[in-house]
Amino acid sequence: MTNPYQMQVIGYIESPYKQKFAIPRQPGLIPEATGKLKLQAPYASETMIRGIEAFSHLWLVFVFHETADKGWSPMVRPPRLGGNTRKGVFATRATFRPNPLGLSVVKLDGVEIHNGAVTLLISGIDLLDGTPILDIKPYLPYSDALADARGGFADAAPETSMTVEFSAAAEQFCRQQSAYPKLQQLIEKVLKQDPRPPYKKQRESEQTYGMTLYNFNIKWTVNGEHNYVTEIIKLSELAGCQ
Numbered sequence: 001m002t003n004p005y006q007m008q009v010i011g012y013i014e015s016p017y018k019q020k021f022a023i024p025r026q027p028g029l030i031p032e033a034t035g036k037l038k039l040q041a042p043y044a045s046e047t048m049i050r051g052i053e054a055f056s057h058l059w060l061v062f063v064f065h066e067t068a069d070k071g072w073s074p075m076v077r078p079p080r081l082g083g084n085t086r087k088g089v090f091a092t093r094a095t096f097r098p099n100p101l102g103l104s105v106v107k108l109d110g111v112e113i114h115n116g117a118v119t120l121l122i123s124g125i126d127l128l129d130g131t132p133i134l135d136i137k138p139y140l141p142y143s144d145a146l147a148d149a150r151g152g153f154a155d156a157a158p159e160t161s162m163t164v165e166f167s168a169a170a171e172q173f174c175r176q177q178s179a180y181p182k183l184q185q186l187i188e189k190v191l192k193q194d195p196r197p198p199y200k201k202q203r204e205s206e207q208t209y210g211m212t213l214y215n216f217n218i219k220w221t222v223n224g225e226h227n228y229v230t231e232i233i234k235l236s237e238l239a240g241c242q
């Protein structure tokens with residue numbers, strides 16, 4: 001049978017998250033994660049978003065584009081359960097689904113319209129840079145916020161007892177990035193939620209890790225529950241060194 005449902009990408013996400021590693025598991029966990037949704041023609045139209053500023057939050061329907069070609073599984077192992085317990089894919093928000101569609105509620109911070117370009121400024125995102133967006137819908141508190149809903153194995157936001165400390169050099173680096181005033185808070189909150197895969201969390205000796213946020217390479221060590229940010233380097237400077 002042919003599939004009559006053709007979807008169009010209406011825009012793309014610009015995000016500080018340049019790799020899957022370090023992205024929170026759901027939106028809203030890190031309000032400092034700001035991004036942009038850049039609408040593309042023919043949907044980059046002021047008329048198509050008229051009235052949107054009246055809503056504080058939006059639902060974004062998107063494609064898990066980074067993993068879409070990796071297929072799907074009927075059962076998955078949610079990291080939330082330590083990566084060992086299997087659940088049916090439709091009982092999870094996993095990326096490896098029959099249709100690789102994601103759904104995130106994000107805060108709408110503003111709208112920019114400039115020379116035909118239409119951009120929504122959003123925050124609290126859990127989206128990789130370059131994520132294709134298929135649809136936008138306003139969040140309706142009277143219907144979407146359900147006080148008596150049960151959350152199964154993910155009934156509350158993940159708890160964290162991780163601590164984060166910055167070296168003097170890393171702290172100074174953050175202070176100097178006037179274009180990214182919340183960089184240090186963003187790094188701190190990303191590390192507090194412990195982005196390491198479950199099997200790495202069991203290691204006892206001190207380990208060094210790296211991640212990319214915006215155009216910055218961040219290096220830190222983990223000792224028990226303590227993260228220590230050792231250095232931050234601009235990627236353009238790294239490239240210049242080679």
Ligand code: SAM
Pocket residue numbers: 020021023024025026027063064065066067068093094095101102103104105126127128130131132
């Ligand atoms: N809130 C969405 C949902 O419920 O459909 C996403 C939940 S999914 C568990 C969150 C993970 O998706 C993030 O931690 C990140 O690793 C991954 N992710 C985000 N954007 C992606 C993309 N464009 N392609 C593949 N994976 C992505």
